[in-house]
Amino acid sequence: MRPIELVNCVRRKTLCLLTGSITSGISCVDSIDRKCIKKVLIVRPNHRLGNQLLISPLIQEVHRMFPDSKIDLFVKGPLCRVLFHNDEAVDDIMTLPRKHFNDFFCYVAGWYKVRSKKYDLVINVVSTSSSGRIATKVARSTYKIFGDEADVNVLINLPYKKHIAVKPIYNLRTYFSALGYDEMTKELPLLKIQLSDAELLAGKEVLRKYIADDKKETIALFTFATGAKCYQQEWWQQFLQELKHRFDNYNIIEILPAENVSQIGFSVPAYYSKDLREIASVLANVRLFIGADSGMMHLAVAAGVTTVGLFSITKMDVYAPYGNLNKGIDTTRVTMDQLMDEINASLPQLN
Template sequence: MLDYFGVWFKLKKKKYDMVINVVQNSSSGRLSTKVARARYKFFGEKIELLEKQYSDYNHMAKNAIYNLRYYLNMLGIEDKKTAIPVLDIKVNDKELAQGKDLLDKLVKNDKKTIGIYTFATGEKCYSEEWWANVYERLMQRFGTEYNIIEVLPVENVSQIAFKAPSYYSKDIREIAGFLQNLDLFICADSGMMHLGSAVTSPLIGLFSVTDLNMYTPYGPDKIGIDTRKMSYDQIMDQVQRSLN
């Protein structure tokens, strides 16, 4: 609790040029914006004009940018209406080479590789039965031409009972370099999904609980799917499209 209140004290201690609350429904975000000392404060209110103008306005990564551009335009700074930048962790050549070396040691062949991440927190985590069905179909349909490997979470758990070769690391940048060497990464809505969204490899995000419109991965070759509306075969068809 002392650490928590210490953060609020620090907000008052320092003066900022601009403060932006990036989460619309965050009461603590709005309160901290109010407490902070700044000339310009953007509280993250929903702007109906922008909601009508942009179909992806409510996406969590884009909403604050649309709002900021709108407010800056009110201050006389022209909104050039360029596309929202994609996430980019900027894997460097050394990290990419290290990731390839790690992958090569894991699969020991020249086939392309599909990576899966079977973990997520709370209700976002698919059951072992669901992942067993997905893994079986991946092996049946793609196992001849592709390696299927599993990226493990820090909890070191597997929803497929460690049936696939697995990779594990606590180093965010090492993981990013590894993921960028995959030909497709499949994962539920999670921190690992957003990390996968920040590299150049194709990605399929799996959604069954959280709002697809708010959290879906975006950018070239990134897609989110609502698995409640798709059969296993339809999911495999999407895997094929992403690989293509």
């Protein structure tokens, strides 16, 4: 085991020991006046693009339930400032550095800032996150939700109950439903990145540079994913061939990852950028996004484009695109022809 792996292993085990006694934040509260909830902290100390986008529905839900509140975020890495800088509901974004020991002063400062503020409500997004539970425990707040509040029996007939973006919403609703508020069956918010009109227009202009016919609508592919989630080149090449055959009246472009690699050998116009907001603005102007489970898939959903997520390893009920016409497809259970049929059936207006 490499030294850094050993350090991370020890850190995880230590955090597990420290958080083993931290239980649910539900206390014996008879009533809460929602008008008194003015400062809310959402805790998700994870640096990945997808995981940070997946808190956007919770931000919307908190803003709906407490429209006069200001929301702080406790996260890891710099992405959150990019993703939510245009969101009026978000007030302060407190960050931990991605590599704790390389920037230990900022790491300590991040924790100190969490402790120094006073909140009315703190919400830990993922119950199994040790650092999330510690932050929720450390934060000074009248009410705390640690992430394991929702009763399985209550959720049994509710949609997307296992989804990582929806579970914290149900936890929040459970907390307040127990106090007499009717919340459980409200419409679920979707992933969202707030793009300005200027950004959307700029994205449209960028897209025009990559399409052959601006009278046709566009399908965007993202062929990369991390680790075993990434489909082989042969699979993608067959997929592209079938896609061109079935949807020949659409432009097809590829959105490239930060690694600037292509599983289809750059065989269609390929767009590359490190500007996440520009990428989102481009995606907002295409008709359909298809890609494996990845942060880019979640960015497409947040940008509002109809999204088809391809799954072979990760759990669809936890990570698949939801809402509108978005869907996940388990590619281990369908042939290529059936996959095309699934895409076609889920998007009837593409016919």
